[in-house]
Amino acid sequence: MNAKIGIYFGTDTGRTRRVAKQIAQKLGERAATPLNINRVSVEQFLAHEVLILGTPTYGDGELPGLSAGLALESWEEFLPRLQGRDMAGKTVALFGLGEQEKYGGEFVDGLILLHDAVLACGARVIGAWPAEGYRFKASQALIDGRFVGLALDQVSQTALSEDRIDAWLAQLDGELKS
Numbered sequence: 001m002n003a004k005i006g007i008y009f010g011t012d013t014g015r016t017r018r019v020a021k022q023i024a025q026k027l028g029e030r031a032a033t034p035l036n037i038n039r040v041s042v043e044q045f046l047a048h049e050v051l052i053l054g055t056p057t058y059g060d061g062e063l064p065g066l067s068a069g070l071a072l073e074s075w076e077e078f079l080p081r082l083q084g085r086d087m088a089g090k091t092v093a094l095f096g097l098g099e100q101e102k103y104g105g106e107f108v109d110g111l112i113l114l115h116d117a118v119l120a121c122g123a124r125v126i127g128a129w130p131a132e133g134y135r136f137k138a139s140q141a142l143i144d145g146r147f148v149g150l151a152l153d154q155v156s157q158t159a160l161s162e163d164r165i166d167a168w169l170a171q172l173d174g175e176l177k178s
């Protein structure tokens, strides 16, 4: 068992890695070093009781991976390996990067794919985030009007991200205690 919070991300151009590192820095001792999901085994992943998972959205509202045109494997290739594994008792929080102006019809859609995959394994998902303050047309990542994880736009709302991350981490603290 790994007592630290596991932080795993997918990325192409590095923004999600940078946010993962920022989150790890804010969590300090409690967090393991963030790792790209393309170099993580399922066993390593499942060793954590609490996980924070980050993803950008690529393609047409897809997870990063080979079929979205990335050069390297990512969440698309990792999630099938997780299928059928038991995540009961584990808690997962999600963050997703997207661009609401350019991809406003599928803003941070990748979040829902991560959400559904870990939920199917029996994990508890925390960290739903309000959709107020964003301007997009549609997102698959909404449940009851809230994103299933923290939505970040590092292109048109970069200046808002740090406060959002701080508020979200404070929210996670509360949800982890309940």
Ligand SMILES: Cc1cc2nc3c(=O)[nH]c(=O)nc-3n(C[C@H](O)[C@H](O)[C@H](O)COP(=O)(O)O)c2cc1C
Pocket: 010, 011, 012, 013, 014, 015, 016, 017, 056, 057, 058, 059, 060, 061, 062, 097, 098, 099, 100, 103, 106, 107, 108, 109, 154, 155
């Ligand atoms: C080809 C392409 C497709 C994209 N598709 C979406 C999308 O469907 N929804 C969205 O919110 N953002 C989309 N984005 C924006 C990326 O998710 C965003 O730029 C993100 O910050 C990239 O993260 P990364 O640097 O970790 O790879 C797309 C970007 C590119 C280049």
